[in-house]
Amino acid sequence: MPISPSSSAQAAREVxxxxxxxxxxxxxxxxxxxxxxCGWHHSKTSRIExxxxxxxxxxxxxxxxxxxxxxxxxGIIAQSLHAExxxxxxxxxxxxxxxxxxxxxPRLFQDTQLFRVYSSSxxxxxxxxxxxxxxxxxxxxRFRDVPTDDSAEAARARIERSRIIHEPGHRLAAVIEEAAxxxxxxxxxxxxxxxxxxxxxxxxxxxxLGIVPMATAGREQWPRETFHLYDDRLVSVELVSARVRITxxxxxxxxxxxxxxxxxxAVYGADARSLIVKAIxxxx
Numbered sequence: 350m351p352i353s354p355s356s357s358a359q360a361a362r363e364v365x366x367x368x369x370x371x372x373x374x375x376x377x378x379x380x381x382x383x384x385x386x387c388g389w390h391h392s393k394t395s396r397i398e399x400x401x402x403x404x405x406x407x408x409x410x411x412x413x414x415x416x417x418x419x420x421x422x423x424g425i426i427a428q429s430l431h432a433e434x435x436x437x438x439x440x441x442x443x444x445x446x447x448x449x450x451x452x453x454x455p456r457l458f459q460d461t462q463l464f465r466v467y468s469s470s471x472x473x474x475x476x477x478x479x480x481x482x483x484x485x486x487x488x489x490x491r492f493r494d495v496p497t498d499d500s501a502e503a504a505r506a507r508i509e510r511s512r513i514i515h516e517p518g519h520r521l522a523a524v525i526e527e528a529a530x531x532x533x534x535x536x537x538x539x540x541x542x543x544x545x546x547x548x549x550x551x552x553x554x555x556x557x558l559g560i561v562p563m564a565t566a567g568r569e570q571w572p573r574e575t576f577h578l579y580d581d582r583l584v585s586v587e588l589v590s591a592r593v594r595i596t597x598x599x600x601x602x603x604x605x606x607x608x609x610x611x612x613x614x615a616v617y618g619a620d621a622r623s624l625i626v627k628a629i630x631x632x633x
Contacts, residue, residue: 359400361432361597366400368425369412373398376416386415403433431596455578458513465578465608469526471534472543473577475511476523476550476558476572481505481543484535514555522557524611526572530560530628537632544629548622559615560624569610576604 373383374396380398388411396402397412404412406426413422465625468474471485482504490500514521530547533540551558577585583594584604595601616624 355609358571361428362403362447363400365404365412365429365432366398366532368428369404369409370398372412372418372421376417376418383412383415387411404429406430443596457583458510461579462513462518463578463580464521464523465605466521466523466527466576467525467573468523468575469572469606470529470532470575472525472529472547473523474507474573475514475521476545476547477504477507477511478539478543479504479508480539481535484539487587488534505591509533514553519545520555520557522559522612524561524608524615526561527563527624527628528572529627541629541632544625548626551621556622557617559612559617561611561615562624565614568614570607570614573607573611576608578604578608581605591606 362552376384380394381391384394386589387408393402397404397408406429409426409429410419410422415426437480464475464477466621472481474482477485483501486503486507487498489495502537513519535543547558550556575587578601581601582596584601586593588597595604615621
């Protein structure tokens with residue numbers, strides 16, 4: 350059974366927890382003895398070792414000092430920070446509104462040369478029109494009870510951010526399931542404008558737009574969760590409850606493999622345009 354991104358994030362936390370537990374056991378200390386040396390209640394030690402509580406940087410340094418293993422602290426701290434950065438709850442991210450979310454991490458976009466995006470349900474953000482983006486973000490704002498619905502401003506910010514693919518040194522490879530062309534997340538006019546824009550954007554030299562037909566037989570991959578690959582170093586996966594960031598090379602490699610299999614199932618050029626035109630015709 351494939352591991353979900355949320356499970357993957359939890360697994361990364363457990364690696365840190367097991368490493369700390371192994372240090373304690375190697376030193377021959379009980380849970381209570383370690384807690385006494387660190388100056389906290391023994392229940393905290395148990396929560397950390399069972400990956401129910403994430404250790405702070407100070408916790409890890411105290412733990413390693415108690416084991417006379419301070420030389421291992423920096424490595425464990427790096428693992429722990431990576432595990433916690435993988436899983437960021439949506440309610441934390443949208444606290445300042447949806448526009449602020451669009452404006453985050455501009456350096457990541459500037460530094461990425463090749464964007465790879467797979468989406469089974471939506472037109473990818475880098476290819477969205479303002480009307481379509483406003484529809485998508487409006488649904489998100491209502492679902493997440495965002496204090497101030499700034500979806501219109503967020504849509505404009507998303508379009509501004511998408512200009513990155515028109516700058517030299519940046520390319521986009523997008524693979525979309527055909528079904529995504531038919532999910533009406535905005536009104537019919539905005540939907541038609543979005544599909545029309547795909548016809549234009551798909552012809553850009555820096556854009557590779559593939560569509561996986563619904564009638565594809567013998568699929569190598571079933572429709573997956575939406576994911577974004579930033580060069581070969583970072584994967585961002587969108588879940589209902591969170592956005593998961595994956596940087597572990599072995600996991601990034603799995604997503605690269607999945608993307609390549611999905612890409613080879615897609616159609617391009619005239620065949621892709623035919624599917625888009627068909628979706629436009631069905632709006633009438």
